């Protein structure tokens with residue numbers, strides 16, 4: 076890994092060699108999240124937009140020289156990444172805009188964006204010869220680690236809050252993980268998982284703790300820019316819970332900018348649920364995120380319910396350094412966004428995925444975006460992950476199925 080020059084603490088700026096520390100800055104404990112530093116001159120000799128244009132690898136591994144793994148490490152067989160970026164002219168027109176795209180990460184192997192990070196975790200754990208890998212999760216990171224582990228026969232232990240949607244728990248059990256339903260919140264599950272990993276020496280995939288997870292997540296930024304012909308969009312809308320996705324997107328954009336492959340930084344627009352708006356509050360009020368206490372988090376968008384966003388330092392920098400914004404939407408707006416996005420683009424999102432679109436609707440209504448801007452909305456999770464919320468959402472907009480007897484007369488009562 077000669078292209079990785081170190082791991083830099085986001086609090087104190089101290090830089091360590093990759094083999095010197097495991098996960099966090101020893102001086103800052105669990106809060107001392109590290110950022111992987113690269114030798115861009117070296118990477119630029121190994122990878123160019125031209126090589127990529129000729130590549131037939133349509134997974135995140137097409138960007139291998141930009142990822143923190145050894146060049147010859149085996150990668151899991153599941154096809155992670157290169158999800159479609161759909162032009163969405165009807166959504167755009169409905170909001171008075173001209174250029175909107177939807178990137179659908181509901182099409183990942185385990186149906187959420189989290190596969191990008193878990194793929195790196197599995198490679199990294201196997202490089203280290205880890206016997207067991209673990210994570211806490213609201214559900215999707217767990218399903219991702221579980222599925223990717225199954226693909227390479229990697230033993231794993233998963234901590235999820237007992238309230239996780241049944242579809243996500245079903246994925247974990249089906250993939251054969253050891254599943255612990257924590258009687259508490261995601262934040263409780265996270266703390267227990269950290270303790271367990273330390274106690275038993277398990278490989279720890281936790282978000283906002285393991286520095287390599289942002290590196291997997293950054294591949295979405297690479298794909299967006301490559302799919303747009305290296306002409307970076309003006310804004311990217313993404314929902315925010317722990318803040319690892321938005322931090323990862325920022326990292327990917329910074330990589331591309333350092334390599335000279337894009338000539339401007341898109342503005343990152345972080346969208347939070349009103350019931351889980353720690354980042355919005357901190358950004359809006361200029362609060363110190365190292366001392367701001369946790370909030371009580373409750374939202375229909377379970378994947379972004381986080382009382383203390385674990386990657387909050389990177390998540391705040393992503394918005395402030397790109398001149399973006401945090402936006403807050405209500406649970407009703409999130410639910411409305413599910414059928415609106417589905418009917419306007421054909422993309423079926425879980426609540427946390429539709430939250431990004433709800434944020435664009437709000438930004439357009441509030442005049443935060445202008446008509447000419449090129450805007451990407453990232454759907455982070457498939458709608459089938461949470462069917463109960465989808466049913467609630469369609470009911471709220473007055474859509475329901477009609478019963479009909481199995482004969483034409485009965486149909487004629489409906490259609491005449």
Ligand SMILES: *Cc1c(COP(=O)(O)O)cnc(C)c1O
Pocket residue numbers: 187188189215216282314315316317318319320321378379425427428455456457
């Ligand atoms: C995890 C997740 C998010 C939020 O990502 P963070 O890194 O926690 O901010 C958004 N949407 C879905 C579907 C997720 O699974």
Ligand SMILES: [Zn+2]
Pocket residue numbers: 084085086087088089100101102103107
């Ligand atoms: Zn430090």
